[in-house]
Amino acid sequence: MNKLTVVGVTAVAVSVVLAGCSSPAADSSSSAPSVAARAAAPEGLISSDAVTFCIDPEYPPLEYYENGTDGEIIGFDADAARAIAAYWGKDAAFEVTTFEGLQPGIQAGRCDIIPGGLYMSASRLEVLDGVQYMQTGPALIVRADDDKKYADDKDLCGLKISAQSGSSNAGIGEDIAAACGDGTSVDQYPKTADTVVAVVNGSADALIETDVAAADIVARSGGQLRLVSGFFQPDTQFGMFLAKGSAVSGPLGEALQALYDDGTLAEIAKTYNLDPANLVVG
Structure with missing residues (x-):
């Protein structure tokens, strides 16, 4: 790419x-x-x-x-x-x-x-x-060419998750990684832009972002990203x-x-x- x-x-x-x-x-x-x-x-x-x-x-x-x-x-x-x-x-x-x-x-x-x-x-x-x-609430973003079915947290096991440092979304990712065990990690970045780039360029597999921002990020990605509908519920x-x-x-x-x-x-x-x-x- x-x-x-x-x-x-x-x-x-x-x-x-x-x-x-x-x-x-x-x-x-x-x-x-x-x-x-x-x-x-x-x-x-x-x-x-x-x-x-x-x-x-x-x-x-x-x-x-x-x-x-x-x-x-x-x-x-x-x-x-x-x-x-x-x-x-x-x-x-x-x-x-x-x-x-x-x-x-x-x-x-x-x-x-x-x-x-x-x-x-x-x-x-x-x-x-x-x-x-x-x-x-949180939302899950992956690359558009990622055709994996994401239904629940265990589907993130073994993946690299991207999130903004200091955010509640990073905490959600860390909880998922802890439950998954070895092989699952959370890469935290200071800016939202960095979290998006990590997924687009393949450095990370998925991004956890707040739903209101996630929809905008996907809409502006030129078809490079997709939103996993319903993965998280507003909470x-x-x-x-x-x-x-x-x-x-x-x-x-x-x-x-x-x-x-x-x-x-x-x-x-x-x-x-x-x-x-x-x-x-x-």
């Missing part, structure tokens, strides 16, 4: 240049629905000018750069973040970091809210506050996270509920080909 084709497809799909912990820039422009200010901004925001969100923009359709590696940060989470900020009469500012930097970023006070692609896990809720907004929720005990936690829940009730979140979901029925706020 042509390596340049692999890299090119993946770059369009998910690869980005991350900006580390650069200063956040206010951003009021987007394709998000217009939201009128309906509540005072909560106490406890790190800036009086904007609501600051830690974000890893390499995870379509939730958060990604419009031009693949630069430009405006778009996606469901990014537009929802703008809607939340607008609800409070503020602009949204994005603090770009890696996936592994999201939780440290919020704990270090570099941002108010993490909107992006984190599960409402018991371990995470021990150290952060969270408000759920979407039901989700958890995505949440937006804050520092433990943050004064913003209650107002965030109220804002998300209001934006859910008035259809704003559903409109954003449709923009990114997500099913509004999977929105679960609470």
Whole structure:
């Protein structure tokens, strides 16, 4: 397989240049629905000018750069973040970091809210506050020319599994590998793009990824990948996270509920080909 084709497809799909912990820039422009200010901004925001969100923009359709590696940060989470900020009469500012930097970023006070692609896990809720907004679960991706029938975990025994480092999906892979025993491994990569490349170029046999991202990855793969339908069942929720005990936690829940009730979140979901029925706020 042509390596340049692999890299090119993946770059369009998910690869980005991350900006580390650069200063956040206010951003009021987007394709998000217009939201009128309906509540005072909560106490406890790190800036009086904007609501600051830690974000890893390499995870379509939730958060990604419009031009693949630069430009405006778009996606469901990014537009929802703008809607939340607008609800409070503020602009949204994005603090770009890696996936592994999201939780440290919020704990270090570099941002108010993490909107992006984190599960409402018991371990995470021990150290952060969270408000759920979407039901989700893992999904299995393999190469399109892999005609093996995948029905349950044992069908992954003896394979190399790819997953993003620090993610719940990596943990799922490690549990499967442990149950399978010798011959099954999990290769963890810092970026989603790397996990995809590993499967496309044959370094890994299968990728465990969150279902909302998996559908987008397969759609953008140029026919090189396929989604194994029904291998995993939706079993958890995505949440937006804050520092433990943050004064913003209650107002965030109220804002998300209001934006859910008035259809704003559903409109954003449709923009990114997500099913509004999977929105679960609470």
